Amino acid sequence: MRGIMNRRNFIGLSAAAVSLGTVRAADEEKPLLHFGLLTDVQYADTDPEGERHFRESLPKLKDAVAWLAKRELPFTLHLGDLIDRDFASFDAVLPLLTGLGHPVRHLLGNHDYTVSDAEKAGVLAKMGLSRDYYSFTHSGVKFVMLDTNEVSTYKHPAGTPGDQAGEALLAKLVAEKAPSAKPWNGGISPEQLAWLDKELADADAAKQPVIVCGHHPLLPEDTHVVWNREEILTVLDKHPCVRAFFNGHNHAGAEVVR
Numbered sequence: 001m002r003g004i005m006n007r008r009n010f011i012g013l014s015a016a017a018v019s020l021g022t023v024r025a026a027d028e029e030k031p032l033l034h035f036g037l038l039t040d041v042q043y044a045d046t047d048p049e050g051e052r053h054f055r056e057s058l059p060k061l062k063d064a065v066a067w068l069a070k071r072e073l074p075f076t077l078h079l080g081d082l083i084d085r086d087f088a089s090f091d092a093v094l095p096l097l098t099g100l101g102h103p104v105r106h107l108l109g110n111h112d113y114t115v116s117d118a119e120k121a122g123v124l125a126k127m128g129l130s131r132d133y134y135s136f137t138h139s140g141v142k143f144v145m146l147d148t149n150e151v152s153t154y155k156h157p158a159g160t161p162g163d164q165a166g167e168a169l170l171a172k173l174v175a176e177k178a179p180s181a182k183p184w185n186g187g188i189s190p191e192q193l194a195w196l197d198k199e200l201a202d203a204d205a206a207k208q209p210v211i212v213c214g215h216h217p218l219l220p221e222d223t224h225v226v227w228n229r230e231e232i233l234t235v236l237d238k239h240p241c242v243r244a245f246f247n248g249h250n251h252a253g254a255e256v257v258r
Helices: 007-013 054-069 089-100 161-175 190-205 229-238
Strands: 016-025 028-038 076-078 104-106 134-138 141-145 210-214 242-247
Touching: 028 054, 054 089, 076 089, 104 141, 141 190, 190 210, 190 229
Parallel strands: 028 076, 076 104, 141 210, 210 242
Antiparallel strands: 016 028, 134 141
């Protein structure tokens, strides 16, 4: 079963508030946890390109922040592509998020690395992150935040081992005619995959529900998915603790129920 919300509609709404699970009390359903979600703001101080109106992202983000702030949420997830290009764009966007009045849990997208090679190493710190992938727990729910840019052709400076690994994997996927063989996608390393498996095994043992997040989608298979999505899905399918996977990146939008 799949429902569709495209990027234009989502940006028009500017934000989402998500509730996880319900309990019945006094004949009313109450959420176990609710939180905000933002993704693919893609701001840049540049003229429109086709349907992309980069400067309009700022007023829309302001509206989103104001809407979420009224809901007294504990936190907001941001699933990548805060900017479209240029390191200076972060300085225009990040201050707007303080209006939420609560923490933002970031992960990064491919456009967040559309900066000069010399600036790529500073993106993580600019977003207030100490790690590319991590987990946190709130109200008994574990959130696992993946770095689906780890193996890619854009995250690492040209000619570095990380860049060469991304170029090699992309070439392999192109030769295999994989739908995901696009330079705007990426994948995760065996080390990160092993870390994900352990995080989920720990949650299984604790009987703790988990939401996994990444910038790139896993489903449906198209030209926007993670390069090694099958490996990730195999790990997710092993663990009954997994309740959902949230992502950005695919502006057409999709919902898949498995």
